[in-house]
Amino acid sequence: MSNPVETESLPDQRFRERFPLLALLIERMLLSLLLLVAVSVLIFGGVEALPGDFATTYLGQSATPQAVANIRAELGLDRPVVSRYFEWLAGAFQGDFGTSWASRNSVSEQVGNRLGNSLFLAGFAAVISVPLAVGLGMLSVHFRNRMPDKIINVISLAAISLPEFFIGYLLILYFAVNFGVATFPATVYEGMGFIERLKAIALPTATLVLVVLAHMMRMTRAAILSVMSSAYMETAELKGLSAFRAIVKHAAPNALAPIINVVALNLAYLVVGVVVVEVVFVYPGMGQYMVDAVTVRDMPVVQACGLIFAAVYIFLNMLADILAIVANPRLRHPR
Amino acid sequence: MNDFTKYLAGRVTAGGMNRREFMGRAMAAGLTLTAASQLFATSAEAQTPKKGGHLKLGLEGAAATDSKDPAKALSQFMFVVGRCWGDMLVESEPLTGKPVPALAESWEPSEDAVTWTFKIRSGVKFQNGKTLTVDDVIATLKRHTDEKAESGALGVMKSIKDIKADGGNLVLTLTEGNADLPLLLTDYHLIIQPNGGTDDPNAMIGTGPYKVASFEPGVRATFEKNKDDWRSDRGFVDSVEIIAMNDATARIAALSSGQVHYINRVDPKTVALLKRAPTVEVLSTSGRGHYVFIMHCDKAPFDNNDLRLALKYAMDREGMVKTVLGGYGKVGNDFPINSTYALFPEGIEQRAYDPDKAAFHYKKSGHSGSVLLRTSEVAFPGAVDAAVLYQQSAKKAGINVEVKREPGDGYWTNVWNVQPFSTSYWGGRPTQDQMYSTAYLSTADWNDTRFKRPDFDKLLLEARSELDETKRKDMYRTMAMTVRDEGGLILPMFNDFVNAASKKVKGYVHDIGNDMSNGYVATRVWLDA
Numbered sequence: 001m002s003n004p005v006e007t008e009s010l011p012d013q014r015f016r017e018r019f020p021l022l023a024l025l026i027e028r029m030l031l032s033l034l035l036l037v038a039v040s041v042l043i044f045g046g047v048e049a050l051p052g053d054f055a056t057t058y059l060g061q062s063a064t065p066q067a068v069a070n071i072r073a074e075l076g077l078d079r080p081v082v083s084r085y086f087e088w089l090a091g092a093f094q095g096d097f098g099t100s101w102a103s104r105n106s107v108s109e110q111v112g113n114r115l116g117n118s119l120f121l122a123g124f125a126a127v128i129s130v131p132l133a134v135g136l137g138m139l140s141v142h143f144r145n146r147m148p149d150k151i152i153n154v155i156s157l158a159a160i161s162l163p164e165f166f167i168g169y170l171l172i173l174y175f176a177v178n179f180g181v182a183t184f185p186a187t188v189y190e191g192m193g194f195i196e197r198l199k200a201i202a203l204p205t206a207t208l209v210l211v212v213l214a215h216m217m218r219m220t221r222a223a224i225l226s227v228m229s230s231a232y233m234e235t236a237e238l239k240g241l242s243a244f245r246a247i248v249k250h251a252a253p254n255a256l257a258p259i260i261n262v263v264a265l266n267l268a269y270l271v272v273g274v275v276v277v278e279v280v281f282v283y284p285g286m287g288q289y290m291v292d293a294v295t296v297r298d299m300p301v302v303q304a305c306g307l308i309f310a311a312v313y314i315f316l317n318m319l320a321d322i323l324a325i326v327a328n329p330r331l332r333h334p335r
Numbered sequence: 336m337n338d339f340t341k342y343l344a345g346r347v348t349a350g351g352m353n354r355r356e357f358m359g360r361a362m363a364a365g366l367t368l369t370a371a372s373q374l375f376a377t378s379a380e381a382q383t384p385k386k387g388g389h390l391k392l393g394l395e396g397a398a399a400t401d402s403k404d405p406a407k408a409l410s411q412f413m414f415v416v417g418r419c420w421g422d423m424l425v426e427s428e429p430l431t432g433k434p435v436p437a438l439a440e441s442w443e444p445s446e447d448a449v450t451w452t453f454k455i456r457s458g459v460k461f462q463n464g465k466t467l468t469v470d471d472v473i474a475t476l477k478r479h480t481d482e483k484a485e486s487g488a489l490g491v492m493k494s495i496k497d498i499k500a501d502g503g504n505l506v507l508t509l510t511e512g513n514a515d516l517p518l519l520l521t522d523y524h525l526i527i528q529p530n531g532g533t534d535d536p537n538a539m540i541g542t543g544p545y546k547v548a549s550f551e552p553g554v555r556a557t558f559e560k561n562k563d564d565w566r567s568d569r570g571f572v573d574s575v576e577i578i579a580m581n582d583a584t585a586r587i588a589a590l591s592s593g594q595v596h597y598i599n600r601v602d603p604k605t606v607a608l609l610k611r612a613p614t615v616e617v618l619s620t621s622g623r624g625h626y627v628f629i630m631h632c633d634k635a636p637f638d639n640n641d642l643r644l645a646l647k648y649a650m651d652r653e654g655m656v657k658t659v660l661g662g663y664g665k666v667g668n669d670f671p672i673n674s675t676y677a678l679f680p681e682g683i684e685q686r687a688y689d690p691d692k693a694a695f696h697y698k699k700s701g702h703s704g705s706v707l708l709r710t711s712e713v714a715f716p717g718a719v720d721a722a723v724l725y726q727q728s729a730k731k732a733g734i735n736v737e738v739k740r741e742p743g744d745g746y747w748t749n750v751w752n753v754q755p756f757s758t759s760y761w762g763g764r765p766t767q768d769q770m771y772s773t774a775y776l777s778t779a780d781w782n783d784t785r786f787k788r789p790d791f792d793k794l795l796l797e798a799r800s801e802l803d804e805t806k807r808k809d810m811y812r813t814m815a816m817t818v819r820d821e822g823g824l825i826l827p828m829f830n831d832f833v834n835a836a837s838k839k840v841k842g843y844v845h846d847i848g849n850d851m852s853n854g855y856v857a858t859r860v861w862l863d864a
Contacts, residue, residue, distance in 0.1 A: 057593070067489065105552075113551075171594075173588070176592045180592060184589060184592060185578060185585060189549070189551055279581060282589075291399075
């Protein structure tokens with residue numbers, strides 16, 4: 001009776017033994033997928049439970065009972081929730097999010113454009129902020145408790161303490177209105193040249209960099225400092241390595257895991273949490289798209305945005321876990 | 336020079352009016368012959384519209400969910416977009432609000448105002464090269480009549496029983512006489528599309544001065560000049576770009592840094608700051624929207640007309656306009672019509688703040704104790720402040736108003752039109768008839784003052800089909816007086832539309848019809864480099 005079970009579990013165990021890292025990674029990915037499905041249930045259920053009805057919101061003052069019924073029938077809202085959910089999920093996993101109720105356009109197509117814009121902005125902010133934050137973190141470790149360290153700390157803390165819209169307005173006021181050197185609004189559109197695009201996103205990128213910088217920088221500083229106080233760093237110092245070399249070669253690899261985590265969190269924020277910056281700078285990204293959809297109760301769009309945001313978040317966190325595991329062998333063997 | 340002659344002068348410079356026409360109308364408006372001819376000469380010379388340039392507007396109200404179908408246009412953004420690429424059958428004159436020809440060259444009602452014949456303009460080309468025919472017009476109107484089209488003009492179209500062609504003319508038969516039909520056809524949803532838009536409602540092809548070059552919902556729309564435009568008095572700039580800017584501060588920053596030429600929805604609270612910018616001009620236009628305090632005429636204690644009068648006299652209207660609207664508004668007179676409506680009954684005495692009269696009527700009403708007023712921030716911007724101000728002014732007349740602040744969530748379902756005394760707002764309607772029918776007819780769903788007067792209802796229906804303007808105006812005067820002196824409406828103020836433009840923008844027409852020069856801002860202005 002127990003034979004088939006053993007023969008089945010045997011290759012699995014062997015696989016685990018031979019490729020422990022790969023097995024761990026596959027497990028992580030499956031878990032993420034499961035999480036995503038769970039999130040999709042939450043999103044769909046939440047949206048269903050929302051008070052307010054698309055048809056009456058959309059028609060406003062001209063909402064006759066007949067017109068409302070027409071819209072509901074046309075959108076298939078009279079069918080049971082469960083079958084609608086599975087149709088939606090099946091479509092979503094094939095990249096088809098249905099059609100927008102309000103504009104009757106394909107959601108996937110619109111989301112594609114918007115997501116591209118969001119990723120462009122987030123990507124640029126990341127390209128600037130991550131090396132800058134890590135570099136500044138190392139610098140402030142090097143000069144710890146001296147003037148440069150204090151200056152870096154005060155400035156980055158000030159930047160994170162100001163609300164992002166306020167930073168945005170300040171940048172607009174000085175660079176667009178007073179000096180007239182920056183492009184505003186940051187509207188990007190199809191057929192815009194690459195250089196033009198870069199100019200347009202200069203101010204929102206600067207705002208985002210200022211917002212996420214402090215968090216990553218301070219985490220880098222703290223992680224490296226804790227490593228620095230360990231015995232092997234003392235050895236490195238005693239054997240005559242220059243301070244900077246000791247930080248880069250010995251401290252940084254060991255401090256990577258927490259830094260990767262905080263970087264991933266901030267990257268996720270750059271994609272999914274920038275609604276306010278998008279509104280202030282008139283940037284056509286995902287956040288603005290979702291807010292527009294919520295105000296008219298355009299549910300397919302809200303669901304698509306919700307699911308994509310969740311996917312980005314889950315993916316980046318998974319990536320952070322994986323990178324941390326790869327970077328630090330100790331994490332591979334949970335006690 | 337008053338607004339009307341200014342407008343006429345503007346039309347001259349825009350090339351839309353010749354000397355004879357101008358002189359006739361300017362003199363009718365009270366100018367002497369010399370003054371009129373001088374004005375004609377100077378405006379024709381000094382203000383010649385410059386052609387060319389790229390006009391940029393930054394507008395609030397766009398959403399990623401905006402539909403290209405004009406039937407479904409909802410936002411301020413789509414309102415202006417539609418006015419760029421399309422035309423209606425009829426337009427309204429900016430300063431008098433009277434119907435003027437657009438794609439319909441002329442019209443003729445039957446004696447009972449039930450059957451209307453419209454002559455459709457010939458030689459007009461759609462932007463796809465097709466020639467406009469009466470069939471396109473019929474198909475358009477029929478599409479908007481269909482419930483499935485979900486048209487915003489469905490309410491208007493419901494009064495039309497039959498749509499048919501008679502030779503090249505359009506014949507509309509109504510369910511009942513309505514002298515305002517041409518004005519109803521100025522509705523911005525009713526853009527005439529080739530074959531009525533039944534082939535593709537989202538094509539954005541019309542007869543307007545600008546062709547759509549690109550459109551990204553909630554982001555941006557760009558336009559090129561339509562070289563085949565049938566009118567020469569509009570569409571001066573070469574290209575137009577409308578950018579969605581839903582953030583008030585972003586709009587102001589974009590305008591003051593010179594990145595756009597025109598913005599809408601300027602907050603009265605920041606107007607004073609914006610005015611300091613040397614390159615910017617604030618454009619404020621009288622509107623029909625109004626903020627109201629409403630009493631239910633059929634519920635105690637408001638079923639007593641003396642109490643209602645007392646509460647009306649206790650309102651400090653000037654103070655409200657100054658404080659709540661920052662001066663960007665006009666005082667109201669307790670009936671929902673102002674001079675921006677066609678056939679406005681002039682000469683009705685302005686009700687002013689009068690604590691003595693209020694005290695007199697209050698005493699006469701025999702009411703004692705306090706009066707409960709419900710309000711909320713969502714009723715209108717500054718509604719809670721307005722209620723507290725009102726409490727102060729009423730106190731001087733010995734009336735104790737108790738202000739209760741209600742949560743914004745559910746205000747429109749639980750308080751407005753439910754509780755006997757509350758604050759609210761109304762947007763305007765294209766005609767007096769529509770305004771009264773929406774909220775003052777006994778049977779109206781939104782009769783939020785519970786004003787039930789058979790004599791008023793009868794007069795409203797009679798006025799609707801009355802073609803004699805003098806008689807009609809008299810009827811509207813009687814109706815206004817009834818609402819003002821016996822209704823449950825306290826109307827302290829009409830709010831202005833406050834927009835702003837760069838000083839490079841010339842020829843802006845203050846249109847009483849609606850916000851943003853009735854949506855025609857992009858087609859009417861030109862850029863002075």
